[in-house]
Amino acid sequence: MATTVLVTGGTGSIGSLLCEHLSEQGLEVTILSRTKRENSKYKTFIWNLKENFIEAAAFEKCDYIIHLAGAGIADAAWTPKRKKEILDSRVKTTNLLYNFLASHDHQVKGIISASAVGYYGQITSEKTFKEEDAPGNDFVASVCKQWEEGVNRFGALNMRTVNLRIGIVLMKKGGALEKMIQPFQYHVGSALGSGKQFIPWIHVTDLKEIILHSINSLSMKGAYNCCAPEPVDNLEFSKTIAKILNKNMWLPNVPEFVLKIILGERSILLTEGSKVSSEKIMQTGFDFKFPKLKSALHDLLG
Numbered sequence: 001m002a003t004t005v006l007v008t009g010g011t012g013s014i015g016s017l018l019c020e021h022l023s024e025q026g027l028e029v030t031i032l033s034r035t036k037r038e039n040s041k042y043k044t045f046i047w048n049l050k051e052n053f054i055e056a057a058a059f060e061k062c063d064y065i066i067h068l069a070g071a072g073i074a075d076a077a078w079t080p081k082r083k084k085e086i087l088d089s090r091v092k093t094t095n096l097l098y099n100f101l102a103s104h105d106h107q108v109k110g111i112i113s114a115s116a117v118g119y120y121g122q123i124t125s126e127k128t129f130k131e132e133d134a135p136g137n138d139f140v141a142s143v144c145k146q147w148e149e150g151v152n153r154f155g156a157l158n159m160r161t162v163n164l165r166i167g168i169v170l171m172k173k174g175g176a177l178e179k180m181i182q183p184f185q186y187h188v189g190s191a192l193g194s195g196k197q198f199i200p201w202i203h204v205t206d207l208k209e210i211i212l213h214s215i216n217s218l219s220m221k222g223a224y225n226c227c228a229p230e231p232v233d234n235l236e237f238s239k240t241i242a243k244i245l246n247k248n249m250w251l252p253n254v255p256e257f258v259l260k261i262i263l264g265e266r267s268i269l270l271t272e273g274s275k276v277s278s279e280k281i282m283q284t285g286f287d288f289k290f291p292k293l294k295s296a297l298h299d300l301l302g
């Protein structure tokens with residue numbers, strides 16, 4: 001019988017590509033969403049955080065939960081209200097799933113959850129962060145820490161728990177790349193801030209494969225960094241985009257203070273960035289199809 005997955009955030013940029021991929025690979029895909037979509041290709045169940053509600057039928061056949069739901073981290077200014085939404089949409093949804101499974105009979109074998117490389121904090125340094133490193137102290141690090149702690153609780157329900165610390169996901173539509181290339185298309189692209197901050201990136205094809213690999217590799221448990229093995233800083237990243245789009249990069253770096261004025265606290269996502277190791281996921285037998293930025297960007301933009 002086909003493995004059945006229940007994907008939260010299955011309607012999002014990563015989720016919709018993932019659902020298509022898992023379905024093509026023969027898995028039975030279902031979605032847990034805040035809204036019923038009549039035209040969805042996948043059976044969609046509803047949850048509602050405010051009302052503490054999940055449709056019980058969502059778990060009837062579910063073998064694995066893939067937890068991707070969360071309000072966009074970079075999509076809006078970090079007001080106290082937005083910060084709460086970013087946190088609650090990840091941690092409280094995790095708790096809602098946990099509370100349901102803890103109080104009902106079920107056969108769910110595991111939960112594979114998104115987290116982010118932001119777990120380590122936005123720190124520009126020569127240090128390469130590994131899974132055993134401590135979490136950082138900034139807002140995103142605190143969200144990731146609480147999110148992962150929520151996911152780890154499922155271990156007490158005899159479920160396998162996997163936290164994928166995802167880097168910036170490069171894809172054709174949606175996601176960061178679309179925004180990053182815009183200035184280059186108008187001939188005004190340049191590096192940001194010092195240009196020395198790392199961009200731990202991953203091609204969406206590799207991320208989809210890592211999620212499938214996490215379902216199939218029964219020995220995988222705990223945290224795994226999901227970013228390509230080649231570390232690239234913002235300057236190198238910007239130069240590679242310019243080269244692939246055949247544009248000149250003639251402007252000086254956008255100063256940090258300008259980004260801070262425009263984006264406020266969120267600017268840290270652009271001006272700082274850590275170098276993150278991909279050794280652990282590769283040791284599980286995972287091979288990146290796009291280990292190098294140039295070939296990843298060629299595939300997506302070429």
Ligand SMILES: NC(=O)c1ccc[n+]([C@@H]2O[C@H](COP(=O)([O-])OP(=O)(O)OC[C@H]3O[C@@H](n4cnc5c(N)ncnc54)[C@H](OP(=O)(O)O)[C@@H]3O)[C@@H](O)[C@H]2O)c1
Nearest residue numbers: 009011012013014033034068069070071089114166168169
């Ligand atoms: N994209 C990246 O570069 C990246 C990098 C690192 C980590 N991640 C993590 O990977 C996950 C998926 O990313 P994505 O880029 O695909 O995100 P996305 O396109 O913004 O989609 C996220 C999904 O989460 C659900 N959602 C949104 N706001 C919510 C809220 N307030 N409460 C509950 N559910 C909510 C929505 O599903 P419904 O409308 O169907 O409910 C939405 O489709 C996120 O958790 C993100 O933090 C992404």
